[in-house]
Amino acid sequence: MNPAQLSTAVVTALGSLVDRGELTLPDGVPAEVTVERPRDKGHGDYATNVAMQLAKKAGTNPRALGELLATELRQGEGIAAVEVAGPGFLNITVEAGAQGQVAADIVAAGAAYGTNDAQAGETVNVEFISANPTGPLHLGHTRWAVVGDAIARVLEAAGARVTREFYINDRGNQMQLFGASVEARAFGEPVPEDGYRGAYVSDLAETVLAEHPELADLPAGPDRTVAFREAAYAVQLREQQESLARFHTVFDVWFSERTLHDGDVVAGLEKLRGQGHLYDADGALWMRTTDFGDDRDRVLLRTNGELTYFASDTAYYVNKRERGFDRCLYLLGADHHGYVGRLKAMVACAGDDPEHNIEVLIGQLVKIMRGGEEVRLSKRAGEIITLDELMDEIGVDALRYSLARYPSDSPLVLDVEEITRASSDNPVYYVQYGHARTCRMMENASDLGMSLPEDYDPSLLTHPRDGELLRALAEFPRVVASAAELREPHRVARYLEDMTAVFNKWYDTKECRMLPQGDEPVRPVNEARLMLVVAARTVLANGLGLLGVTAPERM
Structure with missing residues (x-):
C-alpha cells in the first residue's frame, strides 16, 4: 500500500462518514489528502494531518x-492500526502483505512506475536555451541544458505534453561579425575589430572551406561575407546540436529568430492591436505594459522603423500560443531578472493570463573549481569554458547529476575533483553504484536459479528494514509529481540519494539477505526479497532517467 492508495482510503473514509451523516463538510470531501512518512519510526508507517485541516470546517476539534x-480507517483492507496522536495527527500502520505488494506493483509497472496524470491535459513549451550560433555552447548554457531538460522529463512523467525548444539568436550585428571573422580566418587575414577570436573560429573556417571549396574562389565583398556567414552558421549550429545530443539533451524545435522577422513580428503585433494595449506616440509604436504592473511602457517599433528585442519577444510568445501551447515556460539567466515583470505584462496585454500562460524561472551562475581555483579559460574558445570540454573532463553523468541536484535559483560551485571521485561521498557515484549493486544481486540470484516468484507472497517481507525500503520505494511517484508541479527536478536527485541510503542499510542487514547461505535451499522469502531488489533497481533507473543520467549495470 503506497501513499496514493492510503490517500484514496482516507478520502473514501471521509465520504462514508459524510454519507452516514456522522460528519459534515460544507466544502465537500477533498479529492485527495496528504499522506507522508513520519520521521519517527515509532509513529507508524504513514501519517496524515487531515483531521487538523478539516476540523474547523466540520465544526469539531481535530482529535474528535x-x-x-x-x-x-481501521475497518479498511490492508490497514493494521490507526492511532490518533498529539493535536490530531493520524499515524497509520499497514499490514505486511499490503506493504509488500508495493514491490510487485513496481516490478509490474516497470519503466512506467513513478508516472502520473497530475499534469494531464497541459500542453507546455519549455524554452531553456537561447544562444547565438556564433560559437560553441559554454558553461553559461550548461545548467539550463540539464535543468530545463529535467523539468521537461518530470512534466512528461506527470502526463503533460511537452515540447523542448531552443531559440536561435541568428539575427543582428553579431551574425555579420561572425561571418566576417570566419571569412578572415579562411584567408589568413586579421579578424575585424570586435570580431570573434579563439581557435574555434579557425576550425570553423577550415571546415567551411572543406565543405564548400567554391567559397575560396568568390571575389571579396559583401556577398562572399554573407556566404561564409551562412556556411559557418550551419556548421556551428550542427556542432551545438551534436554537443547537446552527447549531453543527453535533445530539442524538439530549433526556432530561428530570423523567421519572426520574415513577417511574423509585424503580424503578431497587429493581432495585439485589438486588445487595446498598443498605441502610437512620438513616431514609435508602444505597448502599454504599465497597465499590468510594468515600471514603464515598452517600445515595439522605433521611430527609424527598427523593431526592438521586446517586439521579437512579443511576436515569439504569440507564435507559441498560435502553435497550441497552453503554458509557455521560460528558463532565463540571472541577468534577465528584470525581464520577468515585462514578460508577464506582455502576456496580459495579449489578453492571456500571466499567472497561467507564462512561467519564468531564473537560474543562477555556476562556477567550476579545480585545485581550489576557478576554471575560467578554454583552450579552444578563449574566454569561455565550452560544454564539450566540461563533458570531456567531468563526464556527462557526473556533470548532469551535479547540476541537477541543486535548486536552480541558487548560485552553484562545483569542484571537478569532488564530482568525479569514485567514492560514496560523491552523490552521482553513490546512486549509480546502488543501481549497479542491484544488477549484480540479480545476476547472483540468476546464477543460483532464482527467479521472480509467480506466487509472490508479500507478507513474507516482515523485517523492519523491509518495511523501510518498501515505504521509501512507495514515495517515488509523489516525489515525481511534486518535482513536476514545482519545476524542481533536484527533488528527484535528493530522493534517489535518500532511497539508496535506505537500500544500503537493508543490504547490510544480515536478517534481510536475499541469497540463501551455504547449502540452504532457496526459500520463498529469498524470492520475495529478489522482488524487492528488482523494485529498487526499477526506481533507481527510472529516477536517474528523469535526470538524463545513465543507470550502469557495472561499476
Missing part, C-alpha cells in the same frame, strides 16, 4: 475528528 476517522 481524528478518532472518528481512525475508527473508519
Whole structure:
C-alpha cells in the first residue's frame, strides 16, 4: 500500500462518514489528502494531518475528528492500526502483505512506475536555451541544458505534453561579425575589430572551406561575407546540436529568430492591436505594459522603423500560443531578472493570463573549481569554458547529476575533483553504484536459479528494514509529481540519494539477505526479497532517467 492508495482510503473514509451523516463538510470531501512518512519510526508507517485541516470546517476539534476517522480507517483492507496522536495527527500502520505488494506493483509497472496524470491535459513549451550560433555552447548554457531538460522529463512523467525548444539568436550585428571573422580566418587575414577570436573560429573556417571549396574562389565583398556567414552558421549550429545530443539533451524545435522577422513580428503585433494595449506616440509604436504592473511602457517599433528585442519577444510568445501551447515556460539567466515583470505584462496585454500562460524561472551562475581555483579559460574558445570540454573532463553523468541536484535559483560551485571521485561521498557515484549493486544481486540470484516468484507472497517481507525500503520505494511517484508541479527536478536527485541510503542499510542487514547461505535451499522469502531488489533497481533507473543520467549495470 503506497501513499496514493492510503490517500484514496482516507478520502473514501471521509465520504462514508459524510454519507452516514456522522460528519459534515460544507466544502465537500477533498479529492485527495496528504499522506507522508513520519520521521519517527515509532509513529507508524504513514501519517496524515487531515483531521487538523478539516476540523474547523466540520465544526469539531481535530482529535474528535481524528478518532472518528481512525475508527473508519481501521475497518479498511490492508490497514493494521490507526492511532490518533498529539493535536490530531493520524499515524497509520499497514499490514505486511499490503506493504509488500508495493514491490510487485513496481516490478509490474516497470519503466512506467513513478508516472502520473497530475499534469494531464497541459500542453507546455519549455524554452531553456537561447544562444547565438556564433560559437560553441559554454558553461553559461550548461545548467539550463540539464535543468530545463529535467523539468521537461518530470512534466512528461506527470502526463503533460511537452515540447523542448531552443531559440536561435541568428539575427543582428553579431551574425555579420561572425561571418566576417570566419571569412578572415579562411584567408589568413586579421579578424575585424570586435570580431570573434579563439581557435574555434579557425576550425570553423577550415571546415567551411572543406565543405564548400567554391567559397575560396568568390571575389571579396559583401556577398562572399554573407556566404561564409551562412556556411559557418550551419556548421556551428550542427556542432551545438551534436554537443547537446552527447549531453543527453535533445530539442524538439530549433526556432530561428530570423523567421519572426520574415513577417511574423509585424503580424503578431497587429493581432495585439485589438486588445487595446498598443498605441502610437512620438513616431514609435508602444505597448502599454504599465497597465499590468510594468515600471514603464515598452517600445515595439522605433521611430527609424527598427523593431526592438521586446517586439521579437512579443511576436515569439504569440507564435507559441498560435502553435497550441497552453503554458509557455521560460528558463532565463540571472541577468534577465528584470525581464520577468515585462514578460508577464506582455502576456496580459495579449489578453492571456500571466499567472497561467507564462512561467519564468531564473537560474543562477555556476562556477567550476579545480585545485581550489576557478576554471575560467578554454583552450579552444578563449574566454569561455565550452560544454564539450566540461563533458570531456567531468563526464556527462557526473556533470548532469551535479547540476541537477541543486535548486536552480541558487548560485552553484562545483569542484571537478569532488564530482568525479569514485567514492560514496560523491552523490552521482553513490546512486549509480546502488543501481549497479542491484544488477549484480540479480545476476547472483540468476546464477543460483532464482527467479521472480509467480506466487509472490508479500507478507513474507516482515523485517523492519523491509518495511523501510518498501515505504521509501512507495514515495517515488509523489516525489515525481511534486518535482513536476514545482519545476524542481533536484527533488528527484535528493530522493534517489535518500532511497539508496535506505537500500544500503537493508543490504547490510544480515536478517534481510536475499541469497540463501551455504547449502540452504532457496526459500520463498529469498524470492520475495529478489522482488524487492528488482523494485529498487526499477526506481533507481527510472529516477536517474528523469535526470538524463545513465543507470550502469557495472561499476
